[in-house]
Structures are given as C-alpha cells and as structure tokens.
Amino acid sequence: MIRVMLVDDHALVRMGFRMLLADAGIEVVAEADTGEQACADYPKLKPDVVVMDLSMPGMGGxxxxxxxxxxxxxxxxxVLSAHEDTAHPRRVMQAGALGYLTKRGAPEALIAAVTAVAEHRPYVDAQTAQVLALAQMKGDTNPAEALSEREFSVFIQLARGLTVAQIAANLNLSPSTVGTHLYHVKQKLGAGNQSELTLVALHWGLIQA
Known part of the structure; x- marks a missing residue:
C-alpha cells in the first residue's frame, strides 16, 4: 500500500483528498497544514509520497x-497547485519534485499522479504539459524566469503582501538579505514598488487575485 502525507492548509481539501485516495487503496499516514510542519514530521514517518500544496502560509510549498x-x-x-502558469511547474521540478498536478484536474488524475510518483516516475498533468509546450513553441518568456530560486521565493511572498520581516522569518533569511533580493527582483522585473510586483505576478498567473 502506498503511504501518503497530505500537505494543504485547507482541512476540507485534505479530507476530500484523503477519501479519494482511500477509495483507491492508498493510505494517508499524516496530514500537515504548513510546509514547516511537513518538514518537521517527514523524518518520523518517511511516507512514500508527499502531496504538497504550493500556496500555504509561512514558507509555502x-x-x-x-x-x-x-x-x-x-x-x-x-505538487498540487491552483496556478496554471509556466514558472511554478518549472521551478517545482527543478527543486526536485517528481510530479506536478493542477487542482482543476479530474479526481482520477490524483490517483494516477500519486501512483506514478510512488514508482519514481515523473508525472505532469496533460494541461500543464500543454501550457509548457505551447509557451516554448511561441517563445513566451515569463519575466520571472530571469530570477534565481531565492529571488523567485522572495518575489512571490512580496507579491502576496508579506513584509520583509515576515519573509525573512519564513525563508530563514536576514532582513538585509531579503532586502538585497528585493532590489535585484525589482531591477530584473522593472518594478518600482511592491504594488507593481504584485501586478506582474497577477498578470503572469503567479498568484491568484
């Protein structure tokens, strides 16, 4: 039996996923509502698959x-995500995740994705794969692609309205380091302030309104 840890800040979402997985004979051995809790609990449980939501309070997915x-x-x-952009799936896979699935997908896609990842096989849902392929064919370049991994993390949290102090705590960085990343983000994205960064993120589907 595949053993799964569910990480999502919405209890109702976790309950729905748990029931769906149980119907397929997949056991949910743990649940967490933050990335911090998932990282703390993972070593004790060593689940076969971690199903991780991207948009959560704190450090995020x-x-x-x-x-x-x-x-x-x-x-x-x-990784499960409500985002339908190209930057998140690329960043997620570069970070080492084996699978990416949009939350709008069919319920059976979750079973297929968990099964594939449990077998060490990469999985990207058809819709996301198509978006990535079309973007590559058209040469559409999301400006956030120019950001480093850390800059991207800082950018997303800033775009969601977090303060420098909150981001520093979430990402375990000093406020001055966050400030340096913020400077580089503004330079690379041509934004003058936090409001403009939020507009860039909304335009490219990196955050939800």
Missing part, C-alpha cells in the same frame, strides 16, 4: 519542497 529534498534527496514529492 516551493520552499518546503526544497527543504524536504535537502533532508532526503530520495523524497518523492507530488
């Missing part, structure tokens, strides 16, 4: 994926 893979390079992570 992308940073949690990085930290889980730093703890255990063999960790198998499937």
């Amino acid at each position: 992308l940073e949690a994926v990085r930290r889980l893979l730093a703890q255990d390079p063999k960790a198998r992570v499937l």
Whole structure:
C-alpha cells in the first residue's frame, strides 16, 4: 500500500483528498497544514509520497519542497497547485519534485499522479504539459524566469503582501538579505514598488487575485 502525507492548509481539501485516495487503496499516514510542519514530521514517518500544496502560509510549498529534498534527496514529492502558469511547474521540478498536478484536474488524475510518483516516475498533468509546450513553441518568456530560486521565493511572498520581516522569518533569511533580493527582483522585473510586483505576478498567473 502506498503511504501518503497530505500537505494543504485547507482541512476540507485534505479530507476530500484523503477519501479519494482511500477509495483507491492508498493510505494517508499524516496530514500537515504548513510546509514547516511537513518538514518537521517527514523524518518520523518517511511516507512514500508527499502531496504538497504550493500556496500555504509561512514558507509555502516551493520552499518546503526544497527543504524536504535537502533532508532526503530520495523524497518523492507530488505538487498540487491552483496556478496554471509556466514558472511554478518549472521551478517545482527543478527543486526536485517528481510530479506536478493542477487542482482543476479530474479526481482520477490524483490517483494516477500519486501512483506514478510512488514508482519514481515523473508525472505532469496533460494541461500543464500543454501550457509548457505551447509557451516554448511561441517563445513566451515569463519575466520571472530571469530570477534565481531565492529571488523567485522572495518575489512571490512580496507579491502576496508579506513584509520583509515576515519573509525573512519564513525563508530563514536576514532582513538585509531579503532586502538585497528585493532590489535585484525589482531591477530584473522593472518594478518600482511592491504594488507593481504584485501586478506582474497577477498578470503572469503567479498568484491568484
């Protein structure tokens, strides 16, 4: 039986996923509502698959994926996201996740994705794969692609309205380091302030309104 850890800040979402997985004979051995909790609980449980939401309070899903893979390079992570942009799936897979699935997908896609990742096979849902392929064919370049991993993390949290102090705490950085990243982000994206950064993120589907 595949053993799964569910990481999502919405209890109702976790309940729905748990019931769906149970119907397929997949056991949910743990649940977490933050990336911080997932990173703390993972070493005790060593689930076969971590199903990780991207948009959560605190460090968020992308940073949690990085930290889980730093703890255990063999960790198998499937990311669930409400985002339909190209930057998030690319960043997630670069961080070491094995799978990426949009939340708008059919319920059976979750079963297929968990099964594939449990077997060490990469999985990207058809819709996301098509978006990535079309963007590559058209040469559409999301400006956020120019950001480093850390700059991207800072950018997303700033675009969501977090303060420098909050971001520093979430990402375990000093406020001055966050300030340096913020300067580089503004330079690369041609933004003058936090409001403009939020508009860039909204335009490219990196955050939800």
